Amino acid sequence: MKKDPRNFRPESLMMSYGYEPALSEGAIKCPIFQTSTFVFKTAEEGKRFFQVATGQVEPDPGEELGLIYSRLNNPDLEILENRLCLWDKADQAAVFESGMSAISTMLLAHLKPGDVLLHSQPLYGGTDHFVNHVLRDFGVDTIGYEPEDDCDDIRARIKKQGAENKVKMIYIETPANPTNHLFDIACAAEIAEELSTEDRQVLLAVDNTYMGPIWQHPLEHGADLVIYSATKYIGGHSDVIAGACLGKEDAMKPVRKLRTFLGSMAGPWTGWLLMRSLETLKVRMDQQAENARHVADFLRDHPKVEKVHYLGHLTEADGKQFEIYKKQCKTGGAMLSFNVKGGEAEAFRFLNNMQLAHLAVSLGSTESLAEHPATMTHADVDPSLKEQMGITSNLIRLSVGIEHYEDQIADLAQALDKV
Ligand SMILES: *Cc1c(COP(=O)(O)O)cnc(C)c1O
Numbered sequence: 001m002k003k004d005p006r007n008f009r010p011e012s013l014m015m016s017y018g019y020e021p022a023l024s025e026g027a028i029k030c031p032i033f034q035t036s037t038f039v040f041k042t043a044e045e046g047k048r049f050f051q052v053a054t055g056q057v058e059p060d061p062g063e064e065l066g067l068i069y070s071r072l073n074n075p076d077l078e079i080l081e082n083r084l085c086l087w088d089k090a091d092q093a094a095v096f097e098s099g100m101s102a103i104s105t106m107l108l109a110h111l112k113p114g115d116v117l118l119h120s121q122p123l124y125g126g127t128d129h130f131v132n133h134v135l136r137d138f139g140v141d142t143i144g145y146e147p148e149d150d151c152d153d154i155r156a157r158i159k160k161q162g163a164e165n166k167v168k169m170i171y172i173e174t175p176a177n178p179t180n181h182l183f184d185i186a187c188a189a190e191i192a193e194e195l196s197t198e199d200r201q202v203l204l205a206v207d208n209t210y211m212g213p214i215w216q217h218p219l220e221h222g223a224d225l226v227i228y229s230a231t232k233y234i235g236g237h238s239d240v241i242a243g244a245c246l247g248k249e250d251a252m253k254p255v256r257k258l259r260t261f262l263g264s265m266a267g268p269w270t271g272w273l274l275m276r277s278l279e280t281l282k283v284r285m286d287q288q289a290e291n292a293r294h295v296a297d298f299l300r301d302h303p304k305v306e307k308v309h310y311l312g313h314l315t316e317a318d319g320k321q322f323e324i325y326k327k328q329c330k331t332g333g334a335m336l337s338f339n340v341k342g343g344e345a346e347a348f349r350f351l352n353n354m355q356l357a358h359l360a361v362s363l364g365s366t367e368s369l370a371e372h373p374a375t376m377t378h379a380d381v382d383p384s385l386k387e388q389m390g391i392t393s394n395l396i397r398l399s400v401g402i403e404h405y406e407d408q409i410a411d412l413a414q415a416l417d418k419v
Contacts, residue, residue, distance in 0.1 A: 099229025113139030189222025
């Protein structure tokens with residue numbers, strides 16, 4: 001008997017799930033459906049597709065939405081979205097032309113003037129700008145909280161602002177970039193639950209770019225929505241900008257709808273590239289996590305390194321951070337940062353002398369990437385907040401790639417020698 005595909009692991013399904021070769025001349029791989037529109041067999045069929053697409057009628061059991069127009073649906077995006085759902089056990093997914101368009105579309109779909117957004121701090125620079133400038137201009141207020149805050153501190157912050165009836169969404173990014181501080185997803189879910197009323201559900205959205213979709217599954221811990229910059233691990237080859245939002249059906253419906261009207265969906269070529277990337281996602285990320293452990297151990301013992309910020313090094317002595325790590329992270333990941341002894345000059349000398357790793361922002365790619373958060377990715381952050389967050393002039397962020405770890409370590413060693 002054929003094994004029920006739902007019992008196969010996601011990595012076993014990434015090559016074939018959701019694609020029917022017979023519909024594409026027997027091609028083993030999904031072709032790129034580089035087309036703007038789709039031909040209806042009859043006018044009646046076109047009418048039916050639109051009735052389903054616009055929600056005028058409920059689809060019959062097993063009826064899939066017919067292909068209409070590539071801003072609404074396209075096979076490369078639909079198959080990709082079905083595959084993305086498998087890792088996080090999500091009901092629905094939507095793929096976007098960038099991580100930022102996934103984030104902005106998702107936030108605009110669920111927030112309206114007068115609502116308050118509670119968010120973890122620090123946030124990815126682009127998200128921080130969108131939340132604290134663009135959303136504010138639309139009349140959405142924000143409350144930030146920090147890694148040191150426990151559940152009661154967060155409750156107190158909401159109360160202090162008199163926002164108990166106004167918080168509409170909680171948005172967290174964990175681990176935080178670039179310091180790897182962790183935020184408790186289950187605690188945020190608990191607060192969202194407490195603030196929800198019968199006719200006002202408070203949603204929890206988690207930006208899982210740093211750990212996902214392999215090493216952390218926010219939906220399991222009570223989140224409603226998960227966000228990815230698919231530019232990072234999902235794409236994984238530094239050759240595409242894309243994003244994804246996935247989650248529970250009720251939370252996803254408004255997101256998919258707004259995507260249609262903002263037109264922020266990804267194109268078929270991006271969909272095809274990401275499907276190709278998903279086939280190797282698990283092997284890439286497993287190798288990167290293993291390499292990161294070796295690299296982090298090497299850096300910890302190096303005389304020119306002051307401190308390494310790597311999740312896999314957390315111990316009981318780290319208290320709450322270690323507890324969160326045990327609860328929600330499957331590995332230490334492959335992002336780390338470290339302080340070289342000295343300041344900007346020493347950090348720059350290190351960066352300028354790397355031979356294997358590249359000096360570039362972004363992360364999660366096959367090649368190792370290093371950068372200087374204080375003057376690059378986090379250049380915009382308020383100086384006092386930078387200090388408080390530990391984004392100092394001697395901090396370097398490293399995204400560990402798939403090169404042999406001994407070669408990576410040899411490269412780091414020779415660059416540190418020049419410091
Ligand atoms: C890169 C990144 C984003 C933005 O994604 P883009 O694909 O660059 O638009 C959002 N969140 C995190 C955590 C990121 O690293």
